[in-house]
Amino acid sequence: MEEIIAHLTPILKEITGYIYPNEIELHWGLLVVIYPYLTGLVAGAFILASLVKVFNVKEVQPTYRMSLLTALAFLLIAPLPLLAHLGHPEKSFEIFLTPNTTSAMAMFGFVYAWYLMAVLLLEIWFDYRKDMIVWASESSGLRRWMYKLLSLFSSDLSDKALKFDKKAAKVLTIIGIPSAFLLHGYVGFIFGSIKANPWWSSVLMPIVFLFSAIVSGIALVLLIYMVVTPMRGNKIDMTCLNKIASFLFYAMIVDFSLEALDFIHRIYESEESIKILAQLVSGKLFVSLVIIQLLIGMLVPLIAIAVVKIMDAPAELRRLVYFVSALLVQVGIFSTRWNVVVGGQLFSKSFSGLTVYKMGFFGLEGLLVSIIIMVMPFVILYVLFKVLPPFENPAQS
């Protein structure tokens, strides 16, 4: 009891207006911010990969495998913040054993499993099967057995089999696009369907989430491509980079329009919550929403990319602008998630008071755990790049 009081006292001092007792402390903190951010990166990276397979955008071929592995690395970690937030991770498998079809949150387990097992792993497997067989024959010892196991001891390298691999990967990508939409659209759905919360309750939510996911995923793969390629002593393929930047630009335009539509719609509707939401946006969320999300995370990169494209800037400058823009986009999209998750809990359901979010450093919900969770996908990605190098492609050479 005393612990709770010690925890609540500083928060109480920062409350403004009237607020119900159960709204003083936010229950969805930083971990719940990270969760949609990570799933968004997965969906976005996959959409970039699908450009190659389904929409035949040959220019971005160098990032195809990289995108798939990025999606996998982030997908493996995506449920971790939820497990850390809910506690009792040992019980989480029960949602698979006794499916509750009326609970959107419970059904997410199946969406996740479908996306991981039926789409992403299968597509990566079909795409890498030939290489894994070749690597197994070229290496020795433990590595040889690892590749043999990963390829499920497959050995058929006939033209027919390779053709089938290609076809299967394409079909899986086609299935994967709606699945990726489902995966991240679901996250938006969870927030959008909370009808008691005017900041969340909007049918546009899944679509806004989806497009911000595509933006963040494309920007992430662009960053990884720009960091990893020079590190390996290779030259960055400017045609590929220009194309990715173009897609990033288009996705941002759509995302920006959708968010603007949502914003205008809210103002035009002017429901009873509009006053407190206006207070929220112009007060507690001003820096994270207007400055970081809108200005630094959206308008600055949009204008920067547009300027280098229109001015036909030299490659050196383009690379710099793309890199900085992609970084800013990451900050902006993270801020978007923050503004949705934390912002939605800062105001009282009485519409006449605001509370504050105090982030801890230690503890399961603290900053330290969050940083660890955010670093983990990159560690997994490093291992994946070592085991399944996305760069050399004997299938093509």
Added chain:
Amino acid sequence: MDLDNFNWEEINKKLKESVRAMKSFWKSLPEQVKRLTVIVIVLIFALIFVRGLLVPADFGKYGHYRASAIDEIISQEINYAGHGICLECHDDIVEKKQSSYHKGVSCEVCHGPAAKHTESPDEVSLRAPRGRGYCPLCHEYLPSRPTGFPQIVSASHNPMKPCITCHNPHDPKPPQTPKECSACHAEIARTKSLSRHIYVPCVRCHEAPVDHKIKPREVLPSKPQTREFCGGCHGEDADSDKGIPRIDLAEHYEHYTCWQCHYPHLPEAP
């Protein structure tokens, strides 16, 4: 069922044919699909096996939960007796409480779980809180409590006396009728204290019959009904203090009543 009518040879032949067809279908599958199919089949059987092992047999009988959980809950020890049974022995107190403000408060709220006491009244006796800690759980001032609900600030309300020296919990009418409205309308009094209206006594706007203090919900005080009432002080030609803000009643948002925009207990609020 007449087994003699079955043409066993025919059935056998068809069975063999279908097995052959399945075999040739399996052979026609690409090698990698065969391997994946095996994995998928293993996974499906593993899931079925684990489900059979871990999901309780009676899960889902009534709903999305274990049916035997109900029996487990039923078999839990009963601690509370319910307020009906108290009447059997303590009829005088129950009757008194029934006509008091505390009629909605069950006996066990203060006296604690009474199931054991009702079974063996002589051996198990119930206690009631006698210190100052308990009553403020409901009656300490909190802005979210409804107006009219009696609230005190226990630090300043007769700080050394236990509540029961003045208030009988079974009929907690205060020993003296409260002189100030703030005894019950604490939230309004505190709000008004921040406003210039602090100098306006409650009865200037509300006519409160004496009986309101005794039967607060049955006899209600009046509220101003017209714009002209506020105009009594705030109108241009009102006979009031010079510092009071004035408006032209005929011009100033003439289709609205004053309290649609100004909260009378804190008119400074935006």
